[in-house]
Amino acid sequence: MALDELTQMTLTGINLGLMYALIAIGLTLIFGIMRIIQYAHGEFYMLGAYVLYYWAAVLKLPYWVGIIVSAAVIFVVGAALQLLLFRPLHGKNILYSLAVSMGLIFIISSGGLLTFGTIVKGIPSVVTGGVMVFGAFYTYERMVISIVSAGLILGLWYFLQRTTTGMAMRAVSQDPEVSSLQGINTRRIHWIAFGMGSAMAAVAGCLMGTLLSIVPTMGFIATVKAFMIVILGGLGSVPGALIGGLIIGFIDSFVTTLVSADVAYIIGFATIFVILAFKPTGLFGQDWD
Amino acid sequence: MTENTKVAAGVWLIAIAFAFLLPVICSYDKYILHVGITIAFNIALATSMWLIWTLGFISFAHAGFMGIGAYTSALLFTGLGWSLWVNMWLAAAVAGLMAFVISIPLMRTRAVYFFMASWAVGEVIKRVFAYYRGIFGGWDGIFNIQPPKLVLPGLNIDFSSRVAYYYLALVCCGLIVYVIHRIVRSRTGMIYWSIHESEILAQHVGINVLKHKVIAFSTACALAGVTGALYAHYHTYINPKTFDIWQSEFSLVHIIVGGLNTLNGPVLGATLLTVVDELLRPTGWYRVIFFGVVVILTVLFLPGGLETVPARLRALVGKWRKRSD
Structure with missing residues (x-):
């Protein structure tokens, strides 16, 4: 194996791994706090990519703002779905949340095929050019994507460790009853966590959508990857999701x-x-x- | 309670009689018989998945084990020319054995981890079929799997006829449901429900939880294997996509919509939803959306599924009567 090939594969591995980790951390957050199976997590990844597509490729609005818009839209959608569908299932057997999110997959992916069409679409890249690293070509785009993913993961880590809401989230994931005794509004934490987790998947969708192409059926593959990673790293564990993401990426x-x-x-x-x-x-x- | 059991038995008898008379009723219409056969397969899959659920799990490897059965039977037919009569049992044996080997590490995991691990098993099975082109034919699958012939003195049935295969599927599906019924009604079935209710408690009263889990899982997968063999010889063509996670998902939908508490649930759900599925076929993707909506509505507004509708109605009528008194 030549050095250039090895470098290429390593760089791709890091790139993929961080992106997978971004999706998986959202999922692990949702699981850790609500203890539900969010089987439709990948659908938010797909929807996020489509929001950016309509923003950047159809409406020709600025790309980076588009990512924030996409994250915001999916945050609202995720939080609304949590309040509407998943709140009544709180504390019930995980089978019910599995069933509801499976229903969501059916609705969102088929609805996506009907509204967005089956044609493969692409989001125009904003970063061009690249650099040679040990004989392997590394585009600036991939570099930016890796940095953005890593930045978001670090940001989330900071949020969970330092802010009041973040600490409340960790408390709820450790023990819901005791944390509500301490005055934490667990219901509020639930929808915030669901929205945030979904928004992270959406950002990953935006980044991946720029790098590759987007189709309405891409959500399920993301779900597969996210579940693989989360199970590998351990449900509810953020460092586990990061390491799992890198393992699967490599x-x-x-x-x-x-x-x-x-x-x-x-x-x-x-x-x-x-x-x-x-x-x-x-x-x-x-x-x- | 006995009154209810009597009613249930009556409904079952009527359903069985109807199923046996269906070819005559529909005047041997090929399409309706095809739907009937599909219903039989779906019932067999849903009920055997439900058998795992009586222990409190959902296994998404189920379609994969159906695939193992189907590929076993198909390869024995195309390679050695053995007919379904032999292959069916070997399909069950291979699927059951694979399930047995896999379930020993698999059963160490619990709840969400089990669900995910079983899902991984299902995907690996599918990918193995897809990757080894030489043996399993890759994504193209295996062609030309002929239905069997039954040659007995004075009796000669060719199962390539739709009606004959319908009865074969019906009898096999009936036997599978009967086997599951007997398991669930026995002492073992009570042990399964006790594990479902509380694994730790079951362990503490001296039940070997791991043993029961492994046996139940292997049995259910062996039954799925038989279904797979029947499927392969009916469609005469199989590919890895048939045994996708989708198949397991739809079986789960059948169970949830039909009902989770008794064996009537999956049978009812599989029958009803397969018919609805066929009726909605021309609507394309809206069909899938419809299924999604049905599942979500069932979970939110009718937990326990359709089988609880009579009891709910009775309770409603009782309340209404009390009020009018």
Whole structure:
């Protein structure tokens, strides 16, 4: 294996891994705080990309503002869905939240196919050019995307560690009852967390949409990846999602380049399976009921 | 309670009689018989998935194990020329054995982790079929899987006829449902529900939870394998996409809409929704949206599914009577 190939695969791995981590952290946040299966998480990733598409490619408005708009729109959509559909299921068997979010997948992805059409679309890139790193071509676009993803993950970490709302979120995820005894409005935390998690998926969708192309069915693949990562890292754990994201990103990058995409899936799932067999709660997870 | 059981038994008898008379009623219409066969497959899948649910899990590897059964049977037919009569049992054995091997590490995980791990198993099974072109034919799948023939002295049935296959599917599906009914009604079934209610408590009264989980999971997957074999010989063509996560998702929809508490639920859900699915086929994507709406409405407004409708109505009438007194 030549050095340039290795560099290329490593850079792609980091790039993919951070993006996956961005989606997965949103999911792990939602799970940790609400203990529900949000099976439709990837659909918000798809919707986020489409919001940016309509903003930047159809209306020709500035790209970076578009990402913020997309995140805001999906935040509102996610929070509204939490209040409307997931709040009544609080404390019930996870099967019910699985069923509701499965229904959401059916509605959003088919609705997407009907409204957006089946034609593959692209969002024009705003960053052009690139640089040679050890013989591998690294576009500035990928670099910017990696930096934005890493920045958002760091920002979220800061939010959870330092701000009042962030600390309240961590408290709720540790023990909902005790935290509500301490005066935390858990219902408010629920919809904020759901909105934020969905918005993070939307930003990932925007970034990925610029890099690749967008179709209404891309949400499910994102869900697959996000769940793989979250299970690998442990449900509810933010560092777990970051490390899991990087592991899956590297597997995807290396195995897809060297063998095939199907094998990348097989190895990814086999890795998860082996980890779960030895540590049934993922790498950093707690034992949830 | 006995009154209810009697009513339920009556409804079951009428349903079975109707199913057996269906070819005559629809005057051997090929399309209706096809829908009937699809319903039989869906019932078999939904009920065997429900058997896992009696222990408190949902397994999304179910379609994958159906795939293992289908591929086993298809490969034995195309490779060795064995007919469905032999392959069916081997499909069950292979699917059950694979489930047994996989379930030992899988059953260490719980709740959400189990669901996700089973999902991963389902995806891996599909991808393995897709990747190994030489053995499994890749994404193109396997062609030309012929339905069996039954040659007995004085009896000669060719199952490539739609009516004959309808009865075959009906009988097999009926047997699968009956097996599950017997399991659930037995002492073992009560143990399953106790695990469903509280795993820790079950363990503390001396139930070997892991053993029961492994056996129930393997049994359910073996039954899914039989369904897969029947599916392969009916459609004569299989590819990995058939045994996608979608198949498991739809079985779960059938269970949720039909009802989670008794065996009537998945049977009712699978029958009704397959018919609705066929009726809505011309509407394209709206059909999928409809299913999404139905699932969400059921969970929010009718938890327990359609099977609880009679009891709810009775309660409503009772309340109304009290008020009018």
